[in-house]
Structure formats: structure tokens, C-alpha cells
Amino acid sequence: MAEKFDVVDIIRTKRDGGELSPEEIAWVVDAYTRGAIGDEQMAALNMSIFIRGMNRREIVDWTRAMIDSGDTMDFSALGKVTTDKHSTGGVGDKLSLPLGPLVASYGVAVPMLSGRGLGHTGGTLDKLEAIPGFNVDVPNDRMMDILKDVGVVIAAAGAGLAPADKKIYALRDITSTVDCVPLIASSIMSKKIAAGADSLVLDVKVGSGAFMKDVDAARELARTMVDLGNDAGVRTCALLTDMSTPLGRTIGNSLEIRETVDVLSGNGPADVVELTCELARKMLEMSGIHDADVEERLKDGRALDVWKRMVRAQGGDPDAPLPVAPHTHEVVAERDGYLTKLDALALGVGSWRLGAGRARKEDPVQLTAGIEIHAGIGEKVTRGQKLLTLHTETPEKFERALESINPGIEISDAAPTTEHKPILDRID
Template structure:
């Protein structure tokens, strides 16, 4: 079997067999297929798509490219959450300790930044000393001891996904539904989870900008989960504007802590609680969603969610003092306030453009070897539906090196003002279950 034949077959729009997909995953993981040929196949998949059968086989091949963790010694139903990513989406960081404080065992294997969206691991590494590279044994021990852990996939857990994930970021193949679905499910199933809550984002700042595409992705994810006897729920959520008010690694950790202190923005707080409520119900820690919401709100109010976050940070080597002193994390040297050029309501925001501005400032990756500058980012002052007067701040840009004209132009082009207030934005569009 030759990889060139497989590339040509998919290029021509034909269905790949289980043997061909398994060959690709196995040989690429071993380093026998070079990046340029793997990239060619990924682009062929991006352009030609995959059948449901192919996607399920690809996910299963990536899942079994390494170890599948056995968490059976940890009592209870293990529940994880995954987001398809968006600008300002820091929900995993407050969510993991919040549900752990409510008694849910949450083993979370997370990823790094892809394209215009930030990665949970990059954000957590803004905390001095935070180590996401735990061994499998340490991961299991930590989940058992404190209820949660957020780590990078080890070399032994879904190693194929780790290689393909990094390559997709630099080859223009990030927003492929079958590649996203197989990547998510291989990693999540390999982590030993029993149930999974999905946050599938749609809108101008999401990989799936079209609602129907987001729904299709959710359906493929649910189908793969069902084939592996994993209980799942998918929420399709709004990414037509940044989530919360802070974008960038350090800034998003700050907002995450604010949520756990009960001081977070309304949208990020609401989505954290809503996703957490479904996790509690799947874990059989609450009889219904409303009961689960009440439990989580109480965990924030009584300080136990914040205390659990401190446990998480300490367990993974981070400096717990950041909870009370955000200045212990890296910050950019410069703050550029970009103001409105006209009066009007914010009618729309090109959220992808804001995400890419953070990438160009150093807060994301244009190629997989790029270093992240954790201190750069954006603080959003005006969101969709807000009225702004000429000269009022739209965004404060946190930067180290920058071109002032480019920064100003990027923000002004991303914001669209009108004389009429637009309808209120929904946060959650649809909930899909198996």
C-alpha cells in the first residue's frame, strides 16, 4: 500500500477503506509518511470530504494509535467537555474546577491554539509554573484525588491526533468537519471519559461559520460517540462576537478567575453554568438541568469553585498566588485604546478578524513552531447591540511590538455600526442529544 495512491484516491473524491485510513494513521504516526504527503491528504479530505463511515474509521484509528486510558478505578461517571473553539472562549478553565467542586470527575485532555482561536493549554501556561504535560499515571491520580485535571495529550494517548492536529493548523485544513470530528472524538474517547458535553460554535468567529455546518459537525460527533457507547449532548452556541470581554492568554485566565469569583461577564458565566449543568446531569449528580444550575451557582457563591481552581493550579505546579494577583502573569508593555470613528449601535463584529489580530500580535500561531506571547490580547469594551459615541473606546489592544496604523485599521474594519439597534444575540441556538 502506498500513501500516494491513497492521496490520489481521495483527491478524486472516492471513499477510502478502513485499511487505507489505518495505514495512513499508523505510518504517519511512526514518521514513515512525511509532512508534505500528510498535508496533501488532509487537503484532499478538506476539499472532497469524508463519508460518515470514513470519519468513524478515522476517529477509531486515531483513538487506537496509542493508549486508551482506563479510568475504571475512579468511582463515578467521568464527564468531559469539548469546545470547537472561538475567540475569547476560555470556558474550560473555570468549568473544570466548577463541576469538580460539584462532585463530577472531569478528565480533560485539551489542545493548543488553532488558527484564530486560542488553546486551553496555551492559556493555562500563562500561569507561572503550570505544567500541562503530566504522565498518564499522574493524570489518573489527580482526577481521582481532586476531581479534575487539564493536560496535553501525552505521546502515548492519541499520538496520531497530536501530529495531525499540529499540521492542520499550518496547512489551511482546520475547518474540515470530518477532521474536526475525528480529532475531537479520538482524544476524548482515549481519555477514558464515559460522557461528553460538546460546545459546537457557529458564527463569524467559529470554524463552522454556517449554522448548518455546525449542526452537521454536532451530528457527526454524536454519531461517533454513540458508536462507542458514550453518553453525549451537544450545544450549538454563538460565536458572532468574542465570548466575554477578554481575548488573549493571560487576559482570558484573568476572566476565568473572575467567573469563579462571581464577577465574570454575563455571557461567559451563563455558558459556563449551562455546559456544567449538562455535565452534572450526565454524571447523575443532578436530576435535571435547573437543579444542576442551582448547584453550580451555589458552588460559585460559596467559594468552593474558586478553591477547587486553586487545587487544580497547585496540583499542576502553577503559582496559586495569581488568583489574587493577576500581575504575576505576563502582560504586554503597551495598551492602545481604539476609539469609535462614528456614533451608532454595534450591528456586527467580524470576530475572525479580531482573533487574527491577536495571532499577528503574537498571541497565536501562524506556523506550528511559533512561540506564544501570553501577554498580548484585546479587552472588548463594546459588543453587538451596544451604543457607542464617536471617540468612545471600542477595544483596548495589549501589545508588545505593533504597527499602530494596522491595529487601528483592524479594529475599525471589524466593527460595523448602524443607526438601528440590532436584535439581541442568542447565546445558545440549539441543544442536540443522542
């Protein structure tokens, strides 16, 4: 069968700064997904898009083509409003874990299709697998049952959702074309629109430990994704949140589950609680529930009850002890002063080197590896005071981890002049 277009013409058009038609975009994404276009040709097109960009109409068409490459979820049979949240990834970012049960405790259904960690950023599925017995692979019919009964499910996305994105992303990852707003936005939003929720809140991280280092670039990405969602009929808004320092007081899979239970018990770190509550309010507002006292809901045990029911529904034991690393190492303050820097990237890479993350998608992770943080930005510390505890199953990893962690810590004579704010901006 003759192909409708010539991929070389499409590459040339974009290389020279031209605009691709809806028909060209639909064809090129479909042709690559079914193997009619080679990796080297799609890599050339990705690089042309990276350099030349796309206008809003092209981004909408590219996103739609990736959605159309596979299945879409449909939750209309639930009889409940559905809402979802997506984070662009960070260090210590466990927000989906307390957030899903908190929002579900109001009777809203929360189908969260999540991913695994890669590099220094953690993955929700890896964290959940630290719970004995927890199963992240949930068939669609079982997912519907859990959403009807419990109200929240956090699971792996099926291979049928936006398969074009999976194939194109793997190519971008090895051709240095990841950091491109049209391609990032369409990648994220094709999966989230295909996932079928009525509304979506985006948590776009900004800072050293985030994908987006610059607030203006993060704002452009957030605006693009919000527009894509709303254009597709999914009510969408975004928060820009700080990732210059790790979120909460733990980094690593089992450690972050423990902190999640603390948050759901009303005792979590202030920054995690603040962001969880703000994201929950947004999700509930877009679901038609206004003025919810989400802080009180975290304290009264109802969100924790939903968490336990979700864990049981997915095969886990919420009361089982979490795994603990056999080896620890303490990092202490080398002088008196104020902690003025605790760099997210430095600690994220350190946690990864301890075994908490993976370099390739197929790598295993240590569920017990990671970092506990005992002092936060702006706190006064004294020489010898414990700042961090490193956890691993392989103590030979401590030295490499410390090579990353130590330069990320700064203690100064004066306290920071500006207060650390977790929320940087809101985009509706």
C-alpha cells in the first residue's frame, strides 16, 4: 500500500520552519507507530521540532494523533465525577500518595495511572511496591470495581494508552530531544487525556531537582498543557511548585510510604501537607466541591481510612511493617550556622546512587534505599548535629552517594533572607 505522504518532505518542511498540516501530523505519528517510518527519520523530525518549535494548532494535532494511536479509558459507567493529578517529577515528591485518598474521601473518583522513577526522580509505582503485597498492575475491569468501592486506584498505565508516545519518548531520550515544550506537553497530555478523567491538576516542578530549571520555561510548559487539556474537554489547571530543595523529609521508596502515612495521620511535614491540601482543593473545585476543609479531613482519619482500603484492594497489607535498610550512614553539620542550601538534585542523585532509583527503565530498585532529612532550609544547626541519614542495602554505595550529597549542603552565618515558598504560581 502506498503511503499518503513522504516523510522526507515532512522533515524538510519542519526543518525549514514551516507548519505541518493536521493530515501530515496524523499520518507521521501513525506511520512511525506501525513501523513505516524509521527511527532515524523520526529522530530527524523530533530535532527539527526541537529547534523550530510548533504553534498551538500543531501541538493540539500532535497530541490528538498520539491519543488516537491507542486506547482511551472511559469512566462514565461509574456514575461519579473523576479527577486526576500529574507531576512533572521531583525529589521526595510523594504527593500523589496522600492526595488520591484525600480527594476520594469526598466521593470523587480518582483513577491515577502512574509511572516508575528514572534517574534522580522517584516513581509512584516503585514507592507503592514497598508495601508488602501491593499490586500496581490492575486490569481495567478490576480498576472500575475499586473505583466504585474505594474511590481511588493508583496503578500502572496499560500498554494500550498512547503507544506512539512510548515509542517516540524512547527515541527522544537517546537523541537529546527531551527538553522541548511541544514534545513534553504533548507527551504528558496525550496519556492524561487518554486516561479519561473529567479534570486534571498539573504540578509543574521548577528548580534544580526538576525537569524544568527555569520558572519562565516552566510557566510556558504549564500554560501549553493547560490549554491542551481544556481544548480536549478535560478541565485543567496547573500549579508551579518549588523543587530547589527536596519535598518533605524523606527520599526513597519505603521511606516515602512511611511519610505518606504520617501525612494521612495529620502529622506530615509542613510543605508536603501544604501542597497536598492545595492540590486537593483544586481537584475538588474542578469536581464541583467548593470550600472543603481538606486540612481537617487529613486530621480526622477519613483520608487514612481510604488509603488503607485502597492498599487492601490492590493486594497490599496496610498494617504490615515496611522494609528497612540494613545499613545507614549519618551526615552531620560541619559547623554552627544556618542551613541555607539543601540541593534537590544533589540529594536526588545521592539517593539514586544509594539504590533508590534506576538508570534504565529495566533496572531494579532497592525499596529500602534513600535519605532521611533531619533539618530544613533556614534552620539553625550546630556542629555535629545530624542533618541526614542515608539508607542502603549495599554499604559500598555510601562513598559515591556522598560525592553528590556533600556539595549540595551549605551552612552560612546568616539565616536566608527569603522564606521558602512551596507554591510559585497558579495557572488556570
